[in-house]
Amino acid sequence: MTEAAGVDRFQDxxxxxxxxxxxxxxxREIGPADGIPLVALTHLGxxxxxxxxxxxxxxxxGRRVILLGYQGVGRSGGTVRASIQEMADDAIGAIxxxxxxxxxxxxxxxxxxxxxxxxxxxxxxISRMILASSGPAGGPGLTSMTRxxxxxxxxxxxxxxxxxxxxxxxRTQAGRTAGREYLKRLGExxxxxxxxxxxxxxxxxxxxxNRWGNQPPAAASPFTGPVLLxxxxxxxxVTVANSNALADVFPESSLTVYPRAxxxxxxxxxxxxxxxxxxxxxx
Numbered sequence: 001m002t003e004a005a006g007v008d009r010f011q012d013x014x015x016x017x018x019x020x021x022x023x024x025x026x027x028r029e030i031g032p033a034d035g036i037p038l039v040a041l042t043h044l045g046x047x048x049x050x051x052x053x054x055x056x057x058x059x060x061x062g063r064r065v066i067l068l069g070y071q072g073v074g075r076s077g078g079t080v081r082a083s084i085q086e087m088a089d090d091a092i093g094a095i096x097x098x099x100x101x102x103x104x105x106x107x108x109x110x111x112x113x114x115x116x117x118x119x120x121x122x123x124x125x126i127s128r129m130i131l132a133s134s135g136p137a138g139g140p141g142l143t144s145m146t147r148x149x150x151x152x153x154x155x156x157x158x159x160x161x162x163x164x165x166x167x168x169x170x171r172t173q174a175g176r177t178a179g180r181e182y183l184k185r186l187g188e189x190x191x192x193x194x195x196x197x198x199x200x201x202x203x204x205x206x207x208x209x210n211r212w213g214n215q216p217p218a219a220a221s222p223f224t225g226p227v228l229l230x231x232x233x234x235x236x237x238v239t240v241a242n243s244n245a246l247a248d249v250f251p252e253s254s255l256t257v258y259p260r261a262x263x264x265x266x267x268x269x270x271x272x273x274x275x276x277x278x279x280x281x282x283x
Contacts, residue, residue, distance in 0.1 A: 010056040011189040020093035023078040026069035031060030038104045039066045041111030044205045047074035047194035058274035074194040080204040088117035106130040119223035132230040135242030142213030168264030178268035227253035228280045232265030
């Protein structure tokens with residue numbers, strides 16, 4: 001079991017690594033060590049600095065949150081994984097190497113796909129699960145993510161914007177305001193920042209998501225515990241139809257759809273999301 005870090009804020013958490021079969025996986029811990037930890041897996045093309053501090057700090061109130069990296073991304077060693085299944089194996093290995101036999105799990109976008117595969121491979125490891133802006137294997141429109149991401153990135157370049165503004169948020173006034181506030185929050189951590197994500201990570205992870213989308217539609221999961229599904233009604237990267245597909249995979253699930261929100265729904269509605277997530281995880 002890892003020792004309590006005594007860190008209550010995302011911006012103060014030390015970046016550490018854990019060895020998984022000879023490869024170092026980066027992680028950060030926030031909050032007290034008592035109880036079942038919440039392990040969080042981030043979205044495609046992200047390192048540990050891409051977590052919204054407001055979400056992490058709120059979820060870490062009264063419990064341990066572990067932000068877990070991916071092989072070949074940021075300060076993690078090894079090579080970027082070519083499949084969701086391999087990412088899940090790495091995560092399971094890291095969780096067990098940190099001394100945990102029971103966790104709650106929060107997966108965001110691609111991280112939600114990895115979380116689903118963890119639930120398939122090690123259902124007894126998980127107590128409760130949150131899947132945000134994600135989709136099941138063979139989910140509707142998931143093979144279009146590469147096209148949407150490339151179009152959004154090119155559009156951002158021609159308008160001198162951060163791609164997250166176009167990919168994560170709507171073009172409404174509320175969406176643009178939420179996007180600017182989110183980007184500002186990402187800059188709050190000024191020291192011990194993670195290593196930047198290179199273009200090879202994006203290519204490999206997009207290929208992994210495309211393979212996930214090309215799989216046969218997912219059957220019911222062996223994980224039968226409670227699942228909270230969260231989505232934005234205007235998500236262009238992972239359409240909201242995926243939430244209904246996930247409900248078929250996880251019968252013990254509840255769904256919250258945020259209005260006028262895109263792929264970054266949990267960032268736009270961070271206060272509402274963390275309140276409902278903490279209520280869901282409370283025992």
